[in-house]
Amino acid sequence: HPLTLHTSHFTLLCFPPFSHFFPLSFSMSGIQKPAPAFSGDAVMPNGEFAVISNETFAGKYYVVVFIPLAFTFVCPSEVTAFSDRVEEFRANNCEVVFVSVDSKFSLLAWTEKSRAEGGVDRLNLPLVSDLTHKISRDFGVLLEDGPDAGVALR
Numbered sequence: 600h601p602l603t604l605h606t607s608h609f610t611l612l613c614f615p616p617f618s619h620f621f622p623l624s625f626s627m628s629g630i631q632k633p634a635p636a637f638s639g640d641a642v643m644p645n646g647e648f649a650v651i652s653n654e655t656f657a658g659k660y661y662v663v664v665f666i667p668l669a670f671t672f673v674c675p676s677e678v679t680a681f682s683d684r685v686e687e688f689r690a691n692n693c694e695v696v697f698v699s700v701d702s703k704f705s706l707l708a709w710t711e712k713s714r715a716e717g718g719v720d721r722l723n724l725p726l727v728s729d730l731t732h733k734i735s736r737d738f739g740v741l742l743e744d745g746p747d748a749g750v751a752l753r
Contacts (some may be wrong), residue, residue, distance in 0.1 A: 634663070635737040640703040641696075641725040642710055648703055650676040651696060651727050660693040665740045665751040669701045669709035669726075675719050695724045700735060700751055703728040 638652035653661070664681065681695050688695050698708060706726040712718020727734070735741035735751035742750050 633700065637663070637698075637727075637734045637736075637737065639698070639727040639729055639734055641727040642703055642706045642722050643725050646710065646721070648707075649725075651725050656694050656696075660691070660717070662688065662693060662695045663738065664695065664697050665738065666697055666699045666734060667747070667750045667752070669699055669705050670717055673725060675714060678719050678722065678726075679714060682719070682724050685723045696727055697724065698727045698729050698734050698738075698751065700729050700732055700741075700749060702730050 600620065617640040634653065636653050637729075638650060641649055643649050664677070666678065678697055681697070685695055701709075704727055709718050710720065710722055710726070712720070714720050729735050729751070730747060731753075732741050736743075740752045742748055
């Protein structure tokens with residue numbers, strides 16, 4: 600079957616199902632609802648900073664993937680796996696963007712470290728900084744309480 604995407608809608612997948620452990624509140628979004636508008640400073644594939652928003656992807660499908668923090672154990676493998684296969688998404692008129700609560704400077708440093716050093720090296724997709732937590736909160740993936748408060752679910 601061909602890849603089927605629904606423009607401006609998203610599905611939240613958590614592995615394992617974190618909703619059993621963390622209450623999620625979908626303040627501005629929800630499953631099978633329009634994705635919230637977003638905007639943030641991003642590290643682009645060329646290593647420069649730019650502002651990325653939902654408007655950046657006008658006329659295209661897009662996948663927004665949240666990661667808890669740069670330089671953490673699992674995140675590099677997820678980001679690099681998407682980056683290595685991003686052309687498959689683009690062949691279906693779809694872009695992929697990662698969002699993290701890290702600063703744009705932390706995200707840039709992460710792209711400057713090799714994969715062997717725990718970094719992600721040069722990527723083929725943008726990394727958006729959500730330092731204010733607005734994007735994560737609007738998408739309903741921000742942990743508001745507990746020891747990981749202020750971090751987005753993957």
